[in-house]
Amino acid sequence: MITVERNILLPVPLDDAVSYLEEFERTEEWDPGTVRCARVDEGAVRPGSTWHNTSRFRGRTTELVYRLDVREPARLVFVGENGTVVATDEMVFAARGAQATALTYRASFRFKGLARLAAPFLRNAFERLGDDVVERMPAAVAGRPR
Template structure:
């Protein structure tokens, strides 16, 4: 499994930041690697809520279907999957006085014949981290 993680500080209350980030359809507003993120389930975010994503990876557009698998106390975890990869994305928001810290973690497991290439693909997955964290930082500072 390839793990990519980082923390961003924001001047928002943790509750405000989490309310925005747990509505995963906002991901395309801050992650330059996410071209489309559309909500497939109506109503408030809950376990079982589904999303369709179109992401850009190594110059190619990839479709993933995501489902919320955990949701509690400023924590959300989603499982995304397509024919080539399974992704677990977690967002944890912690209060830091008047602001908050957001820990974003993405874990990727390659499927099928490309599984053998997983160690060699780690740099490509790691290259997604910094632009996403910077986009997240900028978006949270603008809310």
């Protein structure tokens, strides 16, 4: 398994940060690997809500179905899966004054089958992707996507 963790300061209050990031289709705005992400179900976002995500990684396109597993006031956990990988995005929030939020963002990838053999060779690419998320997310959450 590969886990990438980043601490990101978001220039919005905690409730605004959670509200923005719980709408997982917005990954298109802050995750450079996401090509398209669309909500599958309808209604209020809640545990069990699902999204169809198309991502590009190292020149290959992959499709995952993500679901919101945990929705707490200061924590979100999304789990995406296909035949090759289980991807878990965990976001833990903490208020930093009235106008900022500290986010601990943890992305974990558990590969299945033969794909497990490639995992050790992919760590650096996932680390670079984590760095790119740090660069893009604050502006996206503040309503200024690049």
